[in-house]
Amino acid sequence: MKIHKGKDVLEIIKQPSFLQSWDRLARQCPWATVFQQKEFVLTWYELFDDQTPIIITDWNGDSMTGIFPLIQTADQLSYPGNNLAEYQAWLSTKENNTSFIKGALDLIRNDYSLHLKYLPSESPLDWLDDHSRLKKHIFLKEYAQPIMECNEERLDIELKKKNKKEKINRLKRQGELSFQRITSPTDFTDILPQLIEQNEFRKGAIYGKLAFLDDHRRVDFLDKVFEKGLLHASILKLNNEIIASNVGFITGNTVHLQGLNTHSPFYAKHSPGILHFLMLGIDLKKDNFDYFDLTPGGIDGYKSKLATSYYSTHELQMDSVFETKKKQVKDSIKSTAKNLIGKKPKKPTLLSTLFFGSNKGNPSESQHKAIYFNLKGDQFNIKTNQTSVVESKSNYTYHKNNIADLLIFPLEEQKIAFLSDAMYRIENGQHFYAVKSAQLLIATLWFIPTGTKEMNGNKREQDNLEFSYLSPSLESPQEIINTIIQDEHLSPSLVSSMDISYFKFPILE
Template identity: 35%
Template sequence: MQTIVDHDIATSPIVVKGLEICVGKDVFELLSDQDFQSGWDALYEACPWGTVFQSRGFVGAWYRTYRERYLPVLALTRGPGGRLTGLLALAQAGAQPAAGAPLLGAGHFEAEYQCWLADGQAQGEVFITAALEQLGRRFARSPVLFRFLPPGAPLDWARTDPGWRSRCVLQAARRPLMEMDDPGLPKLFRKSEFMNKLNRLRRLGEVRLERVTDAGAFSAVLGELAVQYDFRQGALYNKNRFRENPRKAIFLQELFEQGIVHATVLKVNGEIIAAIAAIISKDWVHLGGINIHSPMYANYYSPGFVHFIMLGQLLSKEDVACFDLTPGGDSYKERMATTHDYVYELVVSNKLSFFFKKQIKNKIHNRLIRAGLRPMSVELAIRKKIYLLKKKTGALLSSGLSLLFSKIPEPKTKFYNIPVAGLAQIDTNVSLNISYNKLEDLLNYEDSGSLRTRWEFLSEAMRRFESGERCYTWGAGGRLLACAWQGAARAGGPVPEGAPVLRGLYCHRTGRSGLANFLAAVARKVIQASKGKQPAVICSDKAIGKVLKQLGTVL
């Protein structure tokens, strides 16, 4: 442990003695000390702006779970008798200190709010300025990043002190809240939109909102929720939080066992169609952890919206003051908010280039908001275009095509009719692992050597689900070998309107030898489900078309 006595704070006249900075194993030694544990807990309870993301339970679990990926850093001060008076929990990516690498709020993306703890506003300013000054000396040229600072966190020093103003970038973010004592809340719970969607679900069968309170029950559903979460995140943002980070599930399970997670699932006839694993902070519940809904029900039933309102009803009966819907500018959150406040992103840096980049980004952010645009959506659209350009350019180069931007002719779409006679020619003894609407199989899509990226594939899959189509998949060895989407024929085509149609066919190169068996098996399932109606197939892929000719005729 390193103890620093500060006698020379260039940007503040306040002198703080005994400020300690602990790194790596010293942090874990402190966390095992019972007096320190008690001191942290007491400081958390006393700090008026602290959130659960600064609690010892949350930070300690995150440090332990990710100790191989993040280097823990603590800055702290003690008062008379060794009592903790200030605490800042940070981390640096990697196992060893790295000059210039950012210092992140403990929890990183898992923590919605990141700040420091102190036992009052005055001590809060004294502590944070001293801590940042010493961290700047210990971690040369490393910016300090706070994802969102909650309301009440002392920030006058960053706004008014000339020395700190030149190093700080503050960005406000509007936060939607559902306050449980708001007089308009009962009206929200009776909203016609909600009642209409709920009644639609009830026509399907039994609708139940269940609070998950048992650790074993949470563990049992966590795998299914993780797959749904990764599917939606993959389709929207090209992110697979659980797949890319298996420790996320371990972390959430530990938080649940500590009583920090408030988990609910919405079921129809026993099937989970929506779920939220929120984080409990004193008498607040923060949206985070997991927030999913089934794409199969999304368009007509809006299970996510129904779940939010039913969860709000549940929280209003529990000892909860506020349901924090969290910042982000999402329109669905605005439909449920009863009020708003503001939180702040804060960046502290001595690097002029970093400082000016953040300033420019903030100005663009503010202009987009004034123009009525959601900054996150604009940023995502740009990121997706860049991603697709890189991926498709690489795929074209690997295919040996030199004219990257030349017009490639669209493949001709053909309609195939699969008669029962054609199916009889296929060996029915071949056993394939064919599943129905299995999201995990779709997540195993590989885009190597293909012009259709994984992001595009999952986005298209989500759109198909939401439009009412259903999917048959063949998976083996953690790989999607083939898939086919079933829908109904549209009016005006060569197939009678409403007849079963298979489209969106895909086959991995290692599944080509079994493609005929897959298509035949799917066709049999469709015929059985549609009470004898023969499916038509829409296909533009030449290789798949050759196999289809073995089964039927071209319309």
């Protein structure tokens, strides 16, 4: 048993016999998934060369009974792929597993902490009962892993239910609705930017995470592993627009939800994501896949409606005895509190209310005063009868309903609030015009149709224009407003109903 680290790893993976032994073990290991395949791990090592690669193995130049690939950040060890690797574990055989994993963890437990997101459901854990000293260092937390069986008849019946059939028909009235599997690497590369935009917008609004935009190597990683046949990609299109997608990793007869799953917020009321999942299940069966792994986490929402069975998986953390005990106590308190409070998942479309509170009353009286910026009304002396264009010297441009523009919102501390507000607006029928100077977002103007539902439950009694964000660097906001009104054939009377008393997301001078 030996720890290979850094340059040693780069040398050992050049040896064909080592790679052949890795492949052989991956085929023999009962709990192996795509995330333990050398193609997944080595692609990550190649792209993320700022993370120190580590491999623990008993390979002797001829045979191998276990291998445990890891990455090191400070004194913390984790699995290659980070959260893109849904199932994180070592490879071994039933016969050799206990001796291998006990030996591997004994090698590292004094010098490193270890975090594995989810162990594959078939991972054996009986070795812990035989190692009381090691057990004191390990915290295990169990999770349910929902699985959808790809049964064509059942899924077809589900699609024909009244509510889903109505949503499909409403979409078809807007154009041609089509499900497509993407098999060409060129096609996948072409659509990937659109999928990333949809993914980042939703994840940014709900979780405040823009993982792919923050580190473009993750995009390159998906591109490369698709070329290597590790990914299954499919899209739902309305005419030429992608309104839902899923890019999931493949293990044998199973496709994992983990990767990318997206839908366009402009069609949220039609539930394109759920429709796509049901169509995907039918298509997977035709391609000889049996299961769609919905993956642990968030199982009280749509996953519970799609799941036909559940497996059990675990999160594993290894640390000092003291830190492990702290984790156990903290988790116990958290579980008790959750049981007392009850499970009441928040709807993503209502997240804005958590940030902004009620819209009732004067915005300046909100408990979130810090995000409001008052401007004097006389700054908006707009003459709607005047033919106006954006001054060329300003180099202002605008686009309608371009999600990518929202993702470059410049105030990092307020980004999640801005995106959450934008998602709520879009899903409730508002349209936006993003104004940019060069590649900087300097204003977001919203068109709010009559009847639009507000966060306080009221509905707009007339069409409105409203800024949610305006930078003082936009010297003549009235000119860009006039230009948008003329270009988009909006009613000039909208200007008189503009809410210009405050903006939720300003750049303060």
